[in-house]
Amino acid sequence: MRYEQNQKKKKGKWRSVLMVILVLLIAGTGYSYYQYKQGVNQSLKKVSKTDKVVYTFDGKKDQYGDTNILMLGSDARGNEVSRADTIMIAHYNENKGTYKLTSIMRDSYIDIPGYGKHKINSAFARGGPDLMRKTIKENFDIDLQYYAIVHFQGFVQLIDEAFPDGVKIDVEKAMSKNIGVSLKPGVQRLNGKEMLGYVRFRHDAIGDFGRVKRQQQAVKAIGDQLTSINTIPKIPKLIGVITPYINTNMKTSDIIFMSTNYFSKREGPVETLRIPVDNSYTNQRIYGEGAVLAIDVAKNREALHQFIKK
Template sequence: MITLRSEKHQKKKKRRWTSILLVFLLLIGGVAGYAYYQFKQGVNQSLKKINKDQKESKVVYTFEGKKDQYGDTNILLLGSDARGKEKARADTIMIAHYNEDKGTFKLTSIMRDSYVEIPDHGKHKINSAFARGGPELMRQTIKQNFDIDLQYYAIVDFQGFVQLIDEAFPNGVEIDVEKKMEKNIYMTLEPGLQRLNGTQMLGYVRFRHDAMGDFGRVERQQKAVKAIRDQLSGFQTITKLPKLVGVVAPYVNTNMKTSDMIFMAKDFFSDKRGNVETLRIPVENSFTEPRIEGEGAVLDIDVEKNKEALHQFITK
């Protein structure tokens, strides 16, 4: 009798766990299906705004990347408005440092006029490495000068930035515009705390025609990344991520898988990860600003000092 009851109990327990597992698998399948549907919605939404030439202009790049010596993932972020044309110079150069164990990000901006050795090409402004050999030569240049490996690259068309902002922030991103800006950004931004749409945000992060020049622009770019991250953080954002990634995907040339992009974005927008730390290269008191024939004004940097600063930033 005891054995019979025990067998019935075991069978009942087994059926219960089988039911729980089935429900769990159905939930996982439902979430995956919803995420894929949202991603495709975002992709289709952007494709309607891209002409045929833009759709066919993506260049297929080789990129021999790997994790760095500290086990972290570094993503080379290149901003361009050339829509995939290989000879374009990189207007914005950033490295996103991702620590998978902690789920944290740090951000380094490399000023485009930094005068460095480009492998097999001699000394030039670092942004010309992209025009000379795409993201792979940029990877080699950063490795040679700063001894850091990059695993992924993402070349972002600036129109993708505009579409992302407008999708994520229907009412605009709240940001404090520190001064009046209008030269060469095809609009006028008045000073003060306000909400900027995608086109206005692009003007804000690209403005450089003042006394601060590129230094001010890099500072605004980092300020904008922090504002976007802070105002998108939280659970509600996590549910929007597949569509947001879909919206920007047609404007991005990258070697990252969509699933990896969503996974990292989840950590980036988590509201429990603290602030995103930033660094600018060259660091203070580590460069001069001579004029070089054929190059114009450059930032002639102390490579060793900047390499040390970058590694300290990553590992602290």
């Protein structure tokens, strides 16, 4: 009799614990959704309403179990077709808990399926993110599961929301030509517009190579400084802020999960790779294309695979 009473008490306690957990989960979900909608509404006040282009994207995980996200930076207005100004691949492996980033230089001169050899950034204008996916698969033998096309104004809004006092970064030289702002050298805090100018500047002796390096430095600085503040509760709102400026086939819940996992479990800096790697390309001029990077595809394919699977 006493045993049965103890069992009933235990069951009663477990029911109470489960009810508390359930209530907390519901409350947490409700709060996250509220914060997300707040971010969306905040950005909708600043962006003109346009219907997003719906793209087909036949992606999947790669052979190493990574979820690869094709990230394209665009300054297109409305639904106009443009080349991709920024091409990156974010690599996420849930089992290993690793996050890596590959930048592909936009002037890389490679085969685009169905079109012959052209600069890789033209693949986006010719066939959207899926042709870019096919181009990367054909040349580098890596599958991409998702895409995210981010309008540069979304980058500005995200920085200003996440960092009211600006992002701390070391500007290595004076920068002003064709970036809409004037930056002085030295360690300083940059707002969203200034950060956009910093990552887009390329009018110096090293051109796009310096620009890609600054983009990767900016990603690391933003990630490190977000980690140093109470970031996780802010994630839903930050994702909401950028949502009106982004075209992606990812579910909002997946974005929140990956972001939360990154900030709660990440160890050490994000590893980065640039394609083409050193000593794997030559500078050439091609009629109709202008200045291009003629790359050793096999060498860069091997470098990318070694980077992902290590």
